[in-house]
Amino acid sequence: MLLAWGALLVFALVWLGADFAFGQATLVATYAIAGLGVVVIVGQAGQIVLGQGAFVALGAYAQALLVQAGMAPLAALPFAILAGASGGALASLPAGRLGGLYFGMSTLAFALIVEEALVRWESLTHGAAGLVLPAFGVAGSTADTPAAQAALSIAALLAVLALCARLLRSRLGRAWRAVREDEAAAAACGIAPGTAKLRAFAVGGGLSGLAGGLYAHWIGFISPEQFGLMFSFELLMLAFIGGARHLSGAAWGALVVVAIPQLIAVLRDALPGDWARSAGLELVLFGAVVVGVVLLRPQGLAGGGRG
Template sequence: MSGLRTAWRHLWPWALILALAVPAMGADYALGKATLVITYAIAGLGVVIVVGQAGQIALGQAALVALGAYVQAVLVGRGLAPLLAMPLAIAAGALGGALASLPARRLGGLYFGMSTLAFALIVEEVLARWDSVTQGAAGMAVAGFSVFGWRADATLAQALVSLGALAAALLLCARLVDSRHGRAWRAVRDDEVAAAACGVSPAAAKMQAFVVGGALSGLAGALYAHWIGFISPEQFGLVFSFELLMLAFIGGARRLGGALWGALVIVAIPQLIAVLRDHLPGDWARAAGLELVLFGAVIVAVVLLRPSGIAGARP
């Protein structure tokens, strides 16, 4: 029941925001953006588990999203039902997380972070070169999500499917954070030596966190592939990894709700800035790179005013 309360506590503000956005922005546009925010939030939950709960530096989370997206796209393209392909996409993300965590047995801190960055570069290069399966740099078209003949073609259907996946992910994460696994993650985050002295294996705890984070990223990748309808390796590059990392810190890396608020900032703020640009005086409206400057200013303001993130610092 505590997991259900946690999921509801994090989701009800979103329902309110969406209810206000639909009449202001139009139903299709608002629901489309809401779907993208939710997809980012699911991937962001994986970052919160790895970075906020386990205290590890993860610079290649986009590679795990890519694994889920490509496994889903390839299997669906070969005739497997999307609902049956999704568990395999989640498993691919989890396996990728386990592989990315292997250097943690010998490396720590920034050195381990660099190893995750190298893992992401390897995955991106393999996806770009494996033409016979991934169609290489040309990318792949992905069919829409369907269940027993019902197709999620409308933006409302896509938003509801994504929202259901987010609720399930939140429920799972809430239970894990309150379990012995969550306590082990936080013990390793706070002091590895003390955790080991208390019988916690730091290497095992890190791998568990990466497996859970990878599974969430695989789920996000599978949904992303269906909603976007086309995937290519450059979509999952380093910029996407840094966006996910920034998402967690903006929202609050130590709270599950931080993934939701961070995703809202990362996806919605650039859209709002683009709308505001049209109302600026002539020279300002035509200034090159204005969106990046304003977006950077928003991020700096959040960091200065809320150092622990929008959602706060509690686990």
């Protein structure tokens, strides 16, 4: 996998130009960290989550508010993770009474509540006007260049991948997979399904909170509409495109999700006028990619084919 990503980065540097390629690498790595949260919740614990963007938003706003209050970005990052984890734990509470699609809809409602709170709580979040952040700084050095931002985000992704791999090999990871396969059998073996689900949402939310904290610095400005329902659906599609049961699926799915807008920019010049101006072109491409993955690689790009 590392060789494949190295080849992609070299190709991007040559074809797209260094600054643009590093900027896209930063975005892919940040999306992948958020996507790992979906992989943990959906792929490992077997739960439906339709509002993952809310956990990213909580992390981004926690980071922004603390940095604006004078805290160093690196010191604020654990609180961004905590904000995302707390949101995930809170969103998981209906799992004790709801299941399947009904529980998924409750996570969607949670995301809508978070978005509305961020818009309405203007005294704290500045509402639709948003918040401005400086570049991420570590030990007196500021990551204010595309190359530095890419290096930090890729390092964060690799660290998180290593931690998640270790976690999935632990007793907790085995409990998640047991709950995913059969809750009744898991309970008979002494596993508390409710506790396992809550921990999955806390870990998944924490990962998304980390992504939100980093994303806020890379973009330099955050507002509630950046974390709307489309963003949550992108993260969900990211996991399924890459492979929800594979940690590396988050990285491959992030690459596809980030590449689609660039593909649209190319297609707009080649398509007829009505198609080129269509506001739904991105959704059409997303749908085509999802259908293609389901038909050709049902386990995702990181998984196997039909066999």
